[in-house]
Amino acid sequence: DAGITQSPRHKVTETGTPVTLRCHQTENHRYMYWYRQDPGHGLRLIHYSYGVKDTDKGEVSDGYSVSRSKTEDFLLTLESATSSQTSVYFCAISKDRHQPQHFGDGTRLSIL
Amino acid sequence: GQQLNQSPQSMFIQEGEDVSMNCTSSSIFNTWLWYKQDPGEGPVLLIALYKAGELTSNGRLTAQFGITRKDSFLNISASIPSDVGIYFCAGFHGSSNTGKLIFGQGTTLQVKP
Numbered sequence: 001d002a003g004i005t006q007s008p009r010h011k012v013t014e015t016g017t018p019v020t021l022r023c024h025q026t027e028n029h030r031y032m033y034w035y036r037q038d039p040g041h042g043l044r045l046i047h048y049s050y051g052v053k054d055t056d057k058g059e060v061s062d063g064y065s066v067s068r069s070k071t072e073d074f075l076l077t078l079e080s081a082t083s084s085q086t087s088v089y090f091c092a093i094s095k096d097r098h099q100p101q102h103f104g105d106g107t108r109l110s111i112l
Numbered sequence: 113g114q115q116l117n118q119s120p121q122s123m124f125i126q127e128g129e130d131v132s133m134n135c136t137s138s139s140i141f142n143t144w145l146w147y148k149q150d151p152g153e154g155p156v157l158l159i160a161l162y163k164a165g166e167l168t169s170n171g172r173l174t175a176q177f178g179i180t181r182k183d184s185f186l187n188i189s190a191s192i193p194s195d196v197g198i199y200f201c202a203g204f205h206g207s208s209n210t211g212k213l214i215f216g217q218g219t220t221l222q223v224k225p
Contacts, residue, residue: 004154031211042115043155043200043215058212090154097211098204100145103154 003027004104006091012110019078021107023091025071032074033092033101034058034066036085043090049074050097081111118201118216126224131188133219135201143204144177144184145213150197158199159186181206191223 003026033048045058047066092101118135147155161177172189201216
């Protein structure tokens, strides 16, 4: 298994609160990604990073921000959580841009 | 955003049967990937395909990169109960410079012992 750890694995919080999800990798891969998975929508890219301090938006980036201060850590922040952001969030990593992505086990986030 | 057309959406088969699923696109892809996702876990890469016509096996799984570069197939032979899960195809679009993966909607496989 790829060395990817997501934390927390489960979180329940209230609308309007800030939430930060963490992805930690031990593979020294250059690329890291955040996806959300929802019934009927499949996996959708939120943000990705192609190096320390280098990030870009995916297809559903509104309401989310990311940071990558170290190669091994990629943080996803919901500044003010909304119920529509209830989802399962997956982190993925890849060696380079067109290489297969390997996924973590996900964070199940519920916003009440 | 662009998605791949994956079929069938679900399958319910008897243990020991062979399974086939496919993924199609209206545009060319450079790489095809097949993942399996078990409940409560992340997708796990099964097979990666890089060239048109390529046929690759991983145990009882065989996948092919279509010659037109617009489709891919995954076959599972002699299914067993642990094959249960959701299978996703994914690919890198031919004209993409960003490296963003495009995903299919998944095929849910259920196996009856």
